[in-house]
Amino acid sequence: MWPNFSHIYIEEGAEKYPLTDVILSKFSNTFCVTVHHYKDIFNRPQQNFQSQKRSMKLILAVKKDNLVYDGSEFSQSMGHDNFYYNSMILNCVYNCDYCYLQGMYGSANIVIFVNIGDFFSAVVEKLQKPMYLAISYDTDLLAFENVIPLCAQWIEFTRAQPNLTIEIRTKSANFKSIKSLEPCDRTILAWTMSPDEVVEKYEKGTPPLRRRLEAAKEAIDEGWKVRVCFDPVIRIDHWKEYYSQCVQTVFEKLEAVKLYDVSSGVFRMNADYLRKIRKQRQDSDVLYYPYVFDKNAASYPETIKNEMNLFIQNLLLQYLPSTKVFI
Amino acid sequence: MIRGKEGFVLNKKPIGIVTALHAEASPLIDYFNLKKDIAFTKFEIFSNNRISLIVSGIGKIKSAVATTYFLGQVDPVCVINFGICGTPKPDYKIGDPVVVNKITDVSGRREFFPDMIVKHHLREAHVTTFDTPVTMDMAVELNLDLVDMEASGFFQSASVFLQPDKIAVLKIVSDYLELERVTREFVTELVQTKLSEIDNFIQRFSAVQFENSGVFTEEENLLLGELSSRLRLTTAQNHLLREWATAYKITSKKEIAFLNEFLHAKIQNKNERLLVFKRIRAKLGVA
Ligand code: SF4
Numbered sequence: 001m002w003p004n005f006s007h008i009y010i011e012e013g014a015e016k017y018p019l020t021d022v023i024l025s026k027f028s029n030t031f032c033v034t035v036h037h038y039k040d041i042f043n044r045p046q047q048n049f050q051s052q053k054r055s056m057k058l059i060l061a062v063k064k065d066n067l068v069y070d071g072s073e074f075s076q077s078m079g080h081d082n083f084y085y086n087s088m089i090l091n092c093v094y095n096c097d098y099c100y101l102q103g104m105y106g107s108a109n110i111v112i113f114v115n116i117g118d119f120f121s122a123v124v125e126k127l128q129k130p131m132y133l134a135i136s137y138d139t140d141l142l143a144f145e146n147v148i149p150l151c152a153q154w155i156e157f158t159r160a161q162p163n164l165t166i167e168i169r170t171k172s173a174n175f176k177s178i179k180s181l182e183p184c185d186r187t188i189l190a191w192t193m194s195p196d197e198v199v200e201k202y203e204k205g206t207p208p209l210r211r212r213l214e215a216a217k218e219a220i221d222e223g224w225k226v227r228v229c230f231d232p233v234i235r236i237d238h239w240k241e242y243y244s245q246c247v248q249t250v251f252e253k254l255e256a257v258k259l260y261d262v263s264s265g266v267f268r269m270n271a272d273y274l275r276k277i278r279k280q281r282q283d284s285d286v287l288y289y290p291y292v293f294d295k296n297a298a299s300y301p302e303t304i305k306n307e308m309n310l311f312i313q314n315l316l317l318q319y320l321p322s323t324k325v326f327i
Numbered sequence: 328m329i330r331g332k333e334g335f336v337l338n339k340k341p342i343g344i345v346t347a348l349h350a351e352a353s354p355l356i357d358y359f360n361l362k363k364d365i366a367f368t369k370f371e372i373f374s375n376n377r378i379s380l381i382v383s384g385i386g387k388i389k390s391a392v393a394t395t396y397f398l399g400q401v402d403p404v405c406v407i408n409f410g411i412c413g414t415p416k417p418d419y420k421i422g423d424p425v426v427v428n429k430i431t432d433v434s435g436r437r438e439f440f441p442d443m444i445v446k447h448h449l450r451e452a453h454v455t456t457f458d459t460p461v462t463m464d465m466a467v468e469l470n471l472d473l474v475d476m477e478a479s480g481f482f483q484s485a486s487v488f489l490q491p492d493k494i495a496v497l498k499i500v501s502d503y504l505e506l507e508r509v510t511r512e513f514v515t516e517l518v519q520t521k522l523s524e525i526d527n528f529i530q531r532f533s534a535v536q537f538e539n540s541g542v543f544t545e546e547e548n549l550l551l552g553e554l555s556s557r558l559r560l561t562t563a564q565n566h567l568l569r570e571w572a573t574a575y576k577i578t579s580k581k582e583i584a585f586l587n588e589f590l591h592a593k594i595q596n597k598n599e600r601l602l603v604f605k606r607i608r609a610k611l612g613v614a
Contacts, residue, residue, distance in 0.1 A: 033428050040438055051490070
């Protein structure tokens with residue numbers, strides 16, 4: 001499912017990169033507009049995120065600094081000390097109600113940084129020690145793969161870097177776009193699984209659980225390392241029933257012993273982002289649960305959080321040893 | 328109901344149009360059956376219950392001033408700069424309506440981008456706004472698309488009031504930079520021949536407007552305001568009250584009329600006020 005972008009904004013200088021040609025070749029009926037700097041359009045004041053979501057534009061740009069970031073406190077490091085992430089794409093083709101990107105960026109338009117070689121160089125500089133790099137961070141990279149084959153290029157790059165492990169997190173069902181590649185044992189394909197009640201209500205535009213599971217199963221069968229993430233767990237009505245059913249469905253489809261690991265986490269978000277999102281939209285109850293705003297993060301009150309974590313943990317421990325469960 | 332500072336009353340927010348010349352405006356005034364609003368004295372404003380139009384005068388400063396005045400007074404839901412433009416490019420035909428996707432202010436060297444959220448069948452182009460008329464040689468040398476004298480001033484002012492998805496610029500190609508040909512009658516005739524395309528664009532643009540009208544009804548807004556003033560809530564408490572009420576309404580999908588009972592709460596001191604505030608909080612389901 002890809003929007004037919006009506007406009008592609010091209011930062012001066014970005015037109016020289018081969019990835020720009022690859023992207024432009026996919027969209028023929030599109031207005032191309034040059035911009036001095038991508039922030040001239042991406043960072044305009046007072047943009048309406050949800051209005052832009054209904055008619056997303058592409059912005060092609062060259063990222064000059066911060067090509068790799070230290071791991072964020074809002075993300076699980078999965079036991080990896082050297083946890084990093086990068087953002088070759090800002091924003092996402094999906095539109096989850098609970099997505100923090102709505103609070104992080106003023107714009108819903110999608111920025112693709114086309115200077116992938118510079119991103120590779122920035123990683124190589126840090127590879128004296130083993131590095132764990134999440135490359136699908138402020139986006140869903142695999143969902144873009146048909147338009148721009150970034151996952152494939154990162155996988156091939158990783159294969160040649162013995163100290164590098166990458167994680168590609170996705171809600172897409174788009175494994176077929178990288179299926180032709182040899183599996184790489186330092187690439188973890190991480191699928192976020194949610195009950196269909198959550199998918200339908202809050203994860204707009206994403207494939208249903210069944211299709212994500214089919215994609216994950218195919219990846220496992222092809223020999224890839226697959227992580228399953230129940231994250232964020234949302235306290236909807238009858239959440240226990242829905243998540244029990246979801247976990248059961250997942251393990252009926254995927255053999256537990258073949259999973260690399262499983263992670264879970266309840267909804268949490270940078271507190272300022274949630275405040276900002278609440279100012280912009282009053283149409284989704286997931287944004288208006290009486291969360292506790294604690295230091296910088298907003299999440300469920302401690303007792304509720306513990307109850308939810310424990311419940312999911314117990315579900316998962318029926319299928320997996322504790323060493324493979326990260327809560 | 329929206330009431331302008333000079334007494335202009337609208338039942339619903341209109342669509343705003345800013346034109347530089349009366350010659351550009353008059354076909355629209357006739358077509359939409361707009362009436363001059365005599366409540367406004369500083370600029371000519373013409374309205375019906377759906378559209379409001381202001382004539383700014385020529386140049387980006389006048390356009391900026393008129394747009395500021397217009398948006399402050401009339402408060403339209405969205406605004407369109409409509410007017411003629413020149414081009415050095417022969418592949419544009421005289422009379423082509425063009426939707427602008429980028430505006431460059433030539434003196435400030437700044438670029439502005441409306442959100443292009445309207446699906447339409449017109450051409451799109453980049454307009455460069457000059458302070459004085461442009462010669463063909465200069466326009467060719469700079470490889471310009473369209474040139475005008477208002478768009479950048481209009482856009483900068485409109486951006487102060489409105490989100491970029493509520494601002495549009497629609498131009499009609501009037502000349503290949505031979506200004507002597509552009510008479511008042513010529514401009515009016517040119518606009519007249521394109522009225523259905525202009526109307527079509529305006530309709531599409533207004534149809535996609537998504538106003539975040541807020542979660543409360545007018546009565547509920549009044550109730551919250553009344554509660555805040557009767558209970559003499561501080562700014563922070565007022566903010567909390569609205570936040571709790573919003574969360575309550577969205578998560579429970581119920582009305583908040585039950586808060587009426589607190590309008591008559593007896594409060595004689597600060598502690599009593601705090602107590603009532605806590606009762607409201609509990610009623611709104613906040614632990
Ligand atoms: S898939 Fe992830 S990045 Fe994309 S909208 Fe949903 S939460 Fe945001």
